[in-house]
Amino acid sequence: MKIKVELSGGLELLFNKIKTHEITFDDKKSIPLKDLIIWMKDNLLTERENLFIVDGTVRPGILVLINEADWELYGGIGYDVEDGDNIIFISTLHGG
Amino acid sequence: MANTSELAVCGVNDHEDEGNEFMTVNKVAKKDRHKICYKCRDINQKLIILFRNEAYCKTCYIDLIRKKFKPNLAKCRDASRPSRESENVVIALSGGTSSNVMLELIYQNTTNAQKSKLFFKGNCVYIDESSIYPNLKKDDIEVYLKKQCNLYGYPLTIIPLENIFGDNPENREHRVKMLKESVESFSSQTSREDISIFYREQLLRKCALELKAKRVIFGTSSVSLATKVFSLASKGRGFTLPNEVSISNQTEVGGDSIIFNQPMKEFILKEIYIYSRNVIGDLPTQFSSWNAPAKQSLNTLCEDFVHTLQDISSQTVYTLLRSADKLVTPTLDNNFYCSLCYCHLSTHDINHINSIKNVKSTNSNNNNNNNNCCSDNSSCSTTSTTNNSCCSTNNNNNQLSNDTLCYSCRILVKENRNPNLVLPKYIYENSKSILTTAQLKNEIKDFLLDDNDD
Numbered sequence: 243m244k245i246k247v248e249l250s251g252g253l254e255l256l257f258n259k260i261k262t263h264e265i266t267f268d269d270k271k272s273i274p275l276k277d278l279i280i281w282m283k284d285n286l287l288t289e290r291e292n293l294f295i296v297d298g299t300v301r302p303g304i305l306v307l308i309n310e311a312d313w314e315l316y317g318g319i320g321y322d323v324e325d326g327d328n329i330i331f332i333s334t335l336h337g338g
Numbered sequence: 339m340a341n342t343s344e345l346a347v348c349g350v351n352d353h354e355d356e357g358n359e360f361m362t363v364n365k366v367a368k369k370d371r372h373k374i375c376y377k378c379r380d381i382n383q384k385l386i387i388l389f390r391n392e393a394y395c396k397t398c399y400i401d402l403i404r405k406k407f408k409p410n411l412a413k414c415r416d417a418s419r420p421s422r423e424s425e426n427v428v429i430a431l432s433g434g435t436s437s438n439v440m441l442e443l444i445y446q447n448t449t450n451a452q453k454s455k456l457f458f459k460g461n462c463v464y465i466d467e468s469s470i471y472p473n474l475k476k477d478d479i480e481v482y483l484k485k486q487c488n489l490y491g492y493p494l495t496i497i498p499l500e501n502i503f504g505d506n507p508e509n510r511e512h513r514v515k516m517l518k519e520s521v522e523s524f525s526s527q528t529s530r531e532d533i534s535i536f537y538r539e540q541l542l543r544k545c546a547l548e549l550k551a552k553r554v555i556f557g558t559s560s561v562s563l564a565t566k567v568f569s570l571a572s573k574g575r576g577f578t579l580p581n582e583v584s585i586s587n588q589t590e591v592g593g594d595s596i597i598f599n600q601p602m603k604e605f606i607l608k609e610i611y612i613y614s615r616n617v618i619g620d621l622p623t624q625f626s627s628w629n630a631p632a633k634q635s636l637n638t639l640c641e642d643f644v645h646t647l648q649d650i651s652s653q654t655v656y657t658l659l660r661s662a663d664k665l666v667t668p669t670l671d672n673n674f675y676c677s678l679c680y681c682h683l684s685t686h687d688i689n690h691i692n693s694i695k696n697v698k699s700t701n702s703n704n705n706n707n708n709n710n711c712c713s714d715n716s717s718c719s720t721t722s723t724t725n726n727s728c729c730s731t732n733n734n735n736n737q738l739s740n741d742t743l744c745y746s747c748r749i750l751v752k753e754n755r756n757p758n759l760v761l762p763k764y765i766y767e768n769s770k771s772i773l774t775t776a777q778l779k780n781e782i783k784d785f786l787l788d789d790n791d792d
Contacts, residue, residue: 251435251611252623303645305611312612314388332615334435334561334607335641 243267243325247282251333253304258288272322275306275313278329294331303335377402387612391652396616403605403613407443410601411456413585414555424459426551429492430542431464433479433624435614437557438486440602442618444555445490460492461549465538467499469514470521470530471625478622497545502537502762516760523756527635528573532750536679540764543589543596543680558600561607561644564658568640574746578681580665589680590672606648606655673775676744677768678751678761683744691741691776742769 247263254261263286267273273281276298283295294301299319306313307330308321323329375383376392383395394402415425429444431437441462448458464483468476480496487494500513503520517537521530542554563583570579581587587598602610614621632642647654667682674683674691683691738761740748 250620250623252625254623255625301645302649303607303642305608307612307615310615311385312387312608315385315393332611334611335645 243270243272243323245278245323245326246328247278247286248328248330249332250330251305251335253294253331253333256289256294257282257286272324275308275321275323275329276319278323279319300331301335303333305332305334306330307332386616387609389609400613400617403609404443404446406604407601408447408454408456410585410604411444411447411458414553414597414599414601415456415458416552422457424457425553426459426461426549428542428546428549428551428554429460429462430554430556431462431483431494432557433464433483433622434557435621436559436562436602436607436610438618438621439610439614440555440557441486441490441492445492449491461551462487462492462494463542463545463554464494464496465499465541466496467534467538469498469500469517470534473625475622475624479624482622495545495549497541499534499537499541502541502764504763519756520759520761523754523759524750525753525755528637529750529753531635531637532573532679537762539598539680540762544764546596547594552595553597553599555599555601557602559602559605559607559610560655560659561648562641563600563603563662564648564655565637565641565644567658567662568643569637572636572640574749575681575744577667577684578744580662580667581681583659583662589675603659674772675768676747677738677742677765677772678747679744681744683742687741687744691772692780694741694773694776694780738766738769739773742772 244264244266247265249257249261249263257263265281279295279300280298283291287294292301294304296302300306306318308316308323309328310330313319313321373385374381374393375385375395375398377398378395380395383397385393386396387394387399389399389402414427419425429437429441431441444458444460448456448460462483464480466476466480468474483496484494498510500510500517503513503516506513521533524530524533546552546554566583567579570576570582575582585600585603587600589596589598605613632639644655644658668685671688672682674688675681676683738751740751743751
C-alpha cells in the first residue's frame with residue numbers, strides 16, 4: 243500500500259522541514275492510524291517527539307485530516323489507513 | 339473507507355414507543371448522521387467536517403461559516419451609524435490562519451456579499467515582531483499578506499514593533515536595541531510575551547487613531563480566548579477578564595475611544611483550519627523553528643491545557659467561554675486605566691490614587707527614575723533632537739508610578755532585572771496624566787456640585 247502524509251502549520255519543522263512524505267508499506271493492505279503515527283515517530287520524526295506524540299496518539303492541538311476530511315468523521319485514532327489515503331497533520335498550536 | 343452511499347438516514351420518530359428497538363434504531367440514526375450532510379442531505383457530497391456533532395459537506399460548511407460570522411461582524415459596527423455608511427476599521431493581521439480566515443470572511447460579508455452587505459472600510463495592519471522573534475519568517479508573511487490584501491482590495495500597513503519607541507527612520511537600530519532591552523529585561527518568558535502583546539496593542543491603538551478608525555478587529559479564535567480565561571486568571575488579571583474575552587472591549591483614553599472586537603469568538607481552531615484549507619489554501623509557516631514547548635510560559639502552558647481538555651471533551655471551549663460571559667467587570671471610571679496595559683483599574687486602585695495628596699511624593703518605580711534611555715551617549719545625541727526620539731521625554735517625565743498600574747502589571751514590572759530600563763514614552767505619559775487628573779480632581783472636589791443637588 244502507498245499513502246501520502248502531509249505536515250503543516252509548523253509541524254514539518256519536526257520532520258526535517260519536509261512537508262510531504264510518500265510512504266509505501268509493501269507487506270500491508272491497511273495500517274491502523276495509531277500504528278502509522280508510531281511508525282512516523284520512529285522513522286520520520288527528527289526532533290522532540292513529545293511535540294508530536296503524547297500517550298500513543300497525536301498531541302492535543304494537532305488537527306488530523308483524512309483525505310481532506312475531519313478525522314472525527316472516520317473514528318479518529320481508530321481509523322484504518324488504506325492504500326491511496328492522504329493523511330494530513332496540521333499544528334494549530336501557538337498560531338492565530 | 340466507508341462508502342457514504344451505502345447508508346441511509348433512519349427516521350427515529352416511528353419507533354418512539356418500541357422500547358429496546360427504539361434504542362437500537364436511535365444508535366443507528368446517530369451513527370448514520372455522520373455519513374450524510376446535515377444541511378443538503380445529498381449522499382453524493384463528500385463530508386469534510388464534524389461541526390458541533392453534525393457532519394457537513396464542503397459547500398454547506400463554507401456557507402455555514404460565512405453565515406455564522408456575519409452576526410458577529412455586525413456587532414463590530416457602530417449601531418448609531420446609518421447601515422449603508424461605511425465605518426473605518428483596522429483589521430489586525432498576525433499572518434496566522436485565524437486572522438487570514440477572518441480577513442476572507444470580512445471580504446465575503448462586505449465587498450463580495452450578494453445581499454445584506456455590511457459596510458466597512460477595512461485597513462489591514464500587520465505588526466512586525468521579527469526584532470524580538472528572530473525565527474519569525476517575516477519576509478514570507480509580508481509577501482503573503484500583501485498578496486491577500488491586494489486580492490481583497492484592502493490597504494496594508496506594516497508597522498515594526500520597535501516603533502513603540504518612535505518612528506524616526508534614522509534611529510531604527512537604536513530603537514530595535516531599546517525594544518530588545520525592554521523585553522529581555524523581564525525575568526520570565528510569560529512577562530516578555532505579555533509586554534510584547536501590550537506594545538503590539540498600543541501600536542494598533544495608535545494606528546487606529548491615525549487612520550481615524552474607532553475599532554480594531556482581531557482574529558482571536560475561541561480556543562485562544564478560552565486559553566485567556568485561564569492565563570489571565572493565573573496572572574492576576576481576573577478583574578479585566580470579562581472585558582478581554584468578550585466580543586467587544588472598549589478602552590477610552592484621553593477622550594479617544596478605541597474598541598477591540600473579536601468576531602472569530604464563535605469558532606474553534608479545527609473549524610478555522612478546515613475552512614482555511616478549503617477556501618484560502620496553504621499559508622506560509624510563521625516560524626523557521628519550533629519555538630514553543632508547552633512549559634515555555636504560562637500562556638503556552640494554558641494553551642496546551644485547553645487543547646488537552648478540548649481533546650477529552652469537545653464542549654470544553656464553549657463551556658469556558660459561556661462561563662466567562664457570565665462574569666461582569668464592575669462599572670468603571672474611564673479616567674483610571676493601567677498606564678501599561680490600558681485595562682481598567684479596580685475600585686481599590688482608584689481609591690488609592692484619589693487618596694494621593696501630592697503627585698511628586700508618589701512611589702515611583704525605582705527602575706525608571708530619570709534614567710537615560712540610551713546606554714551609549716553617542717546614540718543618544720543623535721536621537722534627542724527629534725520629537726520621535728526615545729530621549730525626548732527624559733529627565734523629569736520618565737517616572738512611572740506603580741499606583742497607576744493594575745495589579746498584574748505591578749507584578750510584571752517587579753520582574754524587571756535591568757535598573758536602567760526605559761519603557762516606551764506612552765507609559766510615562768499615561769502615568770503622569772492619571773496622577774495629574776486625580777490630583778486636580780482632589781483639589782476641586784469640595785467645589786463640585788453633586789448631580790443630585792438642585
